[in-house]
Amino acid sequence: MSFFQRMLSSIIFGLTRLAGHLPVELLFFKARILQVFAEKVLRYRFGVITQNLSKAFPEKDYKEIKTLTHRFYKHFFGVFTEVIKSQGIGHKEARKRFKVENPELINDFHKRGVNVIAMGGHWGNWEWLIMAPLFFDFSIYTLYKPLSSKVTENLMGRIRKRFGLKLLPMQQAGRFILSKKDYPALYFFIGDQSPSHKDPEYCFDFLNQPSFFFAGGAKLAVLTNSAVVYQSIRKIKPGYYSVSYVPVSRPGDGMSDKDILREYVRLLEADIRLQPAHWLWSHKRWKNKPEQIQ
Numbered sequence: 001m002s003f004f005q006r007m008l009s010s011i012i013f014g015l016t017r018l019a020g021h022l023p024v025e026l027l028f029f030k031a032r033i034l035q036v037f038a039e040k041v042l043r044y045r046f047g048v049i050t051q052n053l054s055k056a057f058p059e060k061d062y063k064e065i066k067t068l069t070h071r072f073y074k075h076f077f078g079v080f081t082e083v084i085k086s087q088g089i090g091h092k093e094a095r096k097r098f099k100v101e102n103p104e105l106i107n108d109f110h111k112r113g114v115n116v117i118a119m120g121g122h123w124g125n126w127e128w129l130i131m132a133p134l135f136f137d138f139s140i141y142t143l144y145k146p147l148s149s150k151v152t153e154n155l156m157g158r159i160r161k162r163f164g165l166k167l168l169p170m171q172q173a174g175r176f177i178l179s180k181k182d183y184p185a186l187y188f189f190i191g192d193q194s195p196s197h198k199d200p201e202y203c204f205d206f207l208n209q210p211s212f213f214f215a216g217g218a219k220l221a222v223l224t225n226s227a228v229v230y231q232s233i234r235k236i237k238p239g240y241y242s243v244s245y246v247p248v249s250r251p252g253d254g255m256s257d258k259d260i261l262r263e264y265v266r267l268l269e270a271d272i273r274l275q276p277a278h279w280l281w282s283h284k285r286w287k288n289k290p291e292q293i294q
Contacts (some may be wrong), residue, residue: 012155020089024085028239031077035074049069049072049282052285053069068277069281071277082128083128087162094134094163098128098240100132101242101244103135110138115226116184116226118186120188123268123275123279124235124241124278129243130160130163132163132165132186138186139185141187143169143217144168145170177224177226178223192280194288195213195214204265206265211286222255227249227250230246230267232244232246
């Protein structure tokens with residue numbers, strides 16, 4: 001990373017920290033202005049969003065899809081606001097705005113010396129997982145794929161470390177977890193993006209469509225003999241979220257990576273159908289067309 005890139009990242013990060021100290025009402029007001037501009041003027045990814053929603057919910061008419069689209073834009077820009085606000089609040093305020101419903105499930109695995117891979121999706125506000133270390137007294141890592149933009153990667157890394165979250169490149173995860181087997185930890189994995197490689201291994205029915213999925217998190221769990229939980233981040237109201245964990249697999253239960261992934265897909269879809277406007281519909285999720293469902 002060059003000196004110029006580091007400087008640019010530091011300037012943007014500094015401005016983000018300053019903005020995070022503004023009243024949350026003012027931040028949401030500005031987000032509302034940006035939302036209207038993006039939705040009504042720029043029409044940011046409008047075609048992608050409406051097409052994804054229409055295919056996922058064929059039972060809904062045009063008016064219902066239009067309403068969902070509007071709610072998505074509102075939530076989407078709210079997420080940006082919440083990320084900025086997270087950089088200007090302390091631990092006490094963060095604990096008020098972000099709750100972990102059942103930390104005992106994760107703590108029980110940790111007491112037994114078992115690593116946990118928490119598989120989640122782009123639902124709710126996945127970026128607020130940076131607050132999870134406030135609720136546990138052991139290391140928490142988020143697995144990520146390095147970005148092509150070093151400025152963005154450096155900026156997001158600094159934002160995500162705000163409350164003690166650690167970053168771990170996906171390609172190093174297997175070796176790292178095995179090398180730290182005496183120090184069990186919690187690992188976050190977001191696995192609902194469209195795989196970039198041309199020949200993905202697994203395809204499941206997801207939101208009314210055959211869909212490819214990353215097998216990385218599930219394969220990693222089998223390789224490292226880790227437990228897997230599904231991570232559900234539910235929006236209570238703007239600026240407030242609740243995360244809960246659902247057991248998916250335990251070491252020695254015989255579940256394959258495909259079994260794990262299938263259950264993850266089922267749980268993720270159930271969440272999306274519960275609060276459909278809170279998923280990342282602007283992502284080109286179905287750009288690769290599977291031929292059959294496994």
